Amino acid sequence: MMKTFTKRISIMSLLLLTLLTLSCKEQEAAAADQLNNVDEVRAPRVIEIDGKAIVTWIDPYAADVQAVVVKDLQTGEAQTIESGVEKAVFEMPQNDASAYQFELKVVNKAQSISLGVIIRLVKNWAQQVHDAIDYHSTATPQQGLFFRNKPASQVNVFDIRKDDNISKLSSAVMQGVINQIQATCYLLWEDQHLNQLVDAGAPHTLVAGATASKNPGFASLYKKYRDQFKYLIVWDENESWSWSLAQMIAAQEKGIPVTATMKDFIEQELGLGSLQVMDIRGRWASKKDAYDWAIAQLAPHCHPTLCFSGGLRSDYKDNPWRLYDYAAASKGFVFWLDETNAADQTIMRSIFDKMNYPVGSSVMGYGMNENGDELNRFTNTHNVGFVVSDYYANGSYWCSFPGKAFQQRQGIAGDVQSGKIYVAISLSDGDNIQFDANSLYQIFKEDAHRGEVPLGVTLAAGLQELNPKLLEFYYQHRTPNEELTAGPSGFQFIYGDQYAQSGQYAEWLQMNSKWLQTAGFHTVHLWNTDEQMYFKQYMENSGVDLVLDGSDRTSTNGSAYKLVNGVVRADQGTHCRAEGDVYRDLMSVSPSPRRPIFHHIYLLTNYYGFEGKKVVLYERLIRELKRAEQDSPNTFEFMLPMDLAASIKEYVANGGIY
Numbered sequence: 001m002m003k004t005f006t007k008r009i010s011i012m013s014l015l016l017l018t019l020l021t022l023s024c025k026e027q028e029a030a031a032a033d034q035l036n037n038v039d040e041v042r043a044p045r046v047i048e049i050d051g052k053a054i055v056t057w058i059d060p061y062a063a064d065v066q067a068v069v070v071k072d073l074q075t076g077e078a079q080t081i082e083s084g085v086e087k088a089v090f091e092m093p094q095n096d097a098s099a100y101q102f103e104l105k106v107v108n109k110a111q112s113i114s115l116g117v118i119i120r121l122v123k124n125w126a127q128q129v130h131d132a133i134d135y136h137s138t139a140t141p142q143q144g145l146f147f148r149n150k151p152a153s154q155v156n157v158f159d160i161r162k163d164d165n166i167s168k169l170s171s172a173v174m175q176g177v178i179n180q181i182q183a184t185c186y187l188l189w190e191d192q193h194l195n196q197l198v199d200a201g202a203p204h205t206l207v208a209g210a211t212a213s214k215n216p217g218f219a220s221l222y223k224k225y226r227d228q229f230k231y232l233i234v235w236d237e238n239e240s241w242s243w244s245l246a247q248m249i250a251a252q253e254k255g256i257p258v259t260a261t262m263k264d265f266i267e268q269e270l271g272l273g274s275l276q277v278m279d280i281r282g283r284w285a286s287k288k289d290a291y292d293w294a295i296a297q298l299a300p301h302c303h304p305t306l307c308f309s310g311g312l313r314s315d316y317k318d319n320p321w322r323l324y325d326y327a328a329a330s331k332g333f334v335f336w337l338d339e340t341n342a343a344d345q346t347i348m349r350s351i352f353d354k355m356n357y358p359v360g361s362s363v364m365g366y367g368m369n370e371n372g373d374e375l376n377r378f379t380n381t382h383n384v385g386f387v388v389s390d391y392y393a394n395g396s397y398w399c400s401f402p403g404k405a406f407q408q409r410q411g412i413a414g415d416v417q418s419g420k421i422y423v424a425i426s427l428s429d430g431d432n433i434q435f436d437a438n439s440l441y442q443i444f445k446e447d448a449h450r451g452e453v454p455l456g457v458t459l460a461a462g463l464q465e466l467n468p469k470l471l472e473f474y475y476q477h478r479t480p481n482e483e484l485t486a487g488p489s490g491f492q493f494i495y496g497d498q499y500a501q502s503g504q505y506a507e508w509l510q511m512n513s514k515w516l517q518t519a520g521f522h523t524v525h526l527w528n529t530d531e532q533m534y535f536k537q538y539m540e541n542s543g544v545d546l547v548l549d550g551s552d553r554t555s556t557n558g559s560a561y562k563l564v565n566g567v568v569r570a571d572q573g574t575h576c577r578a579e580g581d582v583y584r585d586l587m588s589v590s591p592s593p594r595r596p597i598f599h600h601i602y603l604l605t606n607y608y609g610f611e612g613k614k615v616v617l618y619e620r621l622i623r624e625l626k627r628a629e630q631d632s633p634n635t636f637e638f639m640l641p642m643d644l645a646a647s648i649k650e651y652v653a654n655g656g657i658y
Helices: 011-020 024-037 165-178 192-200 216-228 241-253 260-270 287-297 324-330 342-355 372-382 433-437 439-446 468-477 496-502 505-519 532-541 581-587 617-631 641-653
Strands: 042-049 052-058 065-072 078-082 087-091 101-108 117-120 155-159 185-188 204-207 231-234 255-258 276-279 306-309 333-335 361-365 384-388 421-427 455-459 482-486 523-526 546-549 567-571 597-603 636-638
Touching: 042 117, 052 065, 052 101, 065 087, 078 087, 155 192, 155 216, 165 185, 165 216, 165 241, 165 255, 165 260, 165 324, 185 192, 185 216, 192 439, 192 468, 204 216, 216 260, 231 241, 231 260, 241 255, 241 287, 241 324, 241 333, 255 260, 287 342, 324 361, 333 342, 342 372, 372 384, 372 496, 384 433, 421 581, 421 641, 433 439, 433 468, 439 468, 455 468, 482 505, 482 641, 496 505, 496 532, 505 532, 523 641, 532 546, 532 567, 546 641, 567 597, 567 641, 581 597, 581 617, 597 641, 617 636
Parallel strands: 155 185, 155 204, 231 255, 231 276, 306 333, 306 361, 361 384, 421 455, 421 597, 421 636, 455 482, 482 523, 523 546, 546 567
Antiparallel strands: 042 052, 052 087, 065 078, 065 101, 101 117
């Protein structure tokens, strides 16, 4: 965070304050102060052009202005510019581009010199950038809640990118069954999956596609591993729930789930070998009968802390899910049921009563309804948190690496002042591990402007066991201007009000605090915890420095708890989807001449961060911040969420009202 220097506010800034400030008393104070600033420059600005710092301003209203002295605070060089010129140019070494500050003082004809106005280079959105510490932690990582297998010295990679989408479903379950003991199989769904192996330093062999009329990746996988399987399990696309049953049977009986069309392809081109055909079409009279059978026959052998909402969403033929390998490897109970439908609720209740999941158990995948998050309303009351993960590929491989704990530096307080707005910005959706493995990964790999804007990046604390290599990738490649934070609600996504109905909320909070600590996170987002008693309980037991509150309460009554036991609560803020949203949000915040204002903005990763498949996150954000800086100069200071929390705590400790 760049050190903020004491200075008076320019006339233009104060006119803006007069228009925006809500308090009549503050307007009066601003108007009074305005009269004393006629001897200062207006609209000061500095930008970088071709390696030079271009400083511009508007001369003050005073009639006796002779010159403006512009001083480069990094080098000490000063230039005296005659009244009316309103421009100074400085050489600016590239390696110092993020640190440049300039001071402008007005000299009148009597040689009196005004107080200085400090401005910073527009491209430097942070205050001082602090060095990151070694991310390796000696703490013991959390473990025991997710499926783990043994690593392999070499993994066989099969390219399924050119296969039919329906074939990819079979390949994913095959991969999971193969990897139940040792992670020897890996699938390329898209280009980046090979990049991730390289990033992890994982030895691998790319297996050539087999000769076949279609599905060369599946054909190669099938030919190599067919002898490890006992059955082809034929399921019915017209009975979509049969896909859930086929996955569970395949996981427990060494089967390959296939459609009738896939079965014919295998028989005609690849051969059955010793495989038997198990046709489950029409085996049960109804969906309820099928699940009743699974509860009786399969549930006793399912994973004790994992289940999967992993059926067939309506887009499965065009964009099939990728999580199925981890479901098969773990042998978790798989369902595809509507938590708002009475008949489906009855089935779900039977499943969860049978499994009797302990605190810390997870449902993975996504909910059946348009807002799949709402699955929390049922699962949370049965001790089960959400780990959203529908398009998370190769989970049965990545879970084989040893768990790892991490650490980040602590937040550092800035020198906050009245008349300033202190802003932190975060990227969304990191609680969803498919975002961690896909969109956020792409941003980290491709965005050349990372580090120019301080940004919190949400991730899943559960990655320390689920995929420690992926979490380490973010620690290895983050810049000092990035903070890794927890998405809602920590190591799992829960609705706090619902989870509290299980009677085990306090136990979940203790567990969550441990996972956050060993993931190295100081900031967490929290949604759907509207009951004040449960919200306060979360803050008291989170173990973090900052809770960013995105609950529905935020837009109505606010929270009574802003600082609890050293934990800061702040509104998560506006969800920004498109360019212009950040600027509008910033300009809607009124600075106060009496106190600093603290603010947070939430960027929706897949909307704000991409234009088609192209990463545009930082270039969009930088354009918006430049515009805000130009229209309201010297008003905004940007910092990481943990530094915002540290600044708030120090401000309150010094007697400030927050």
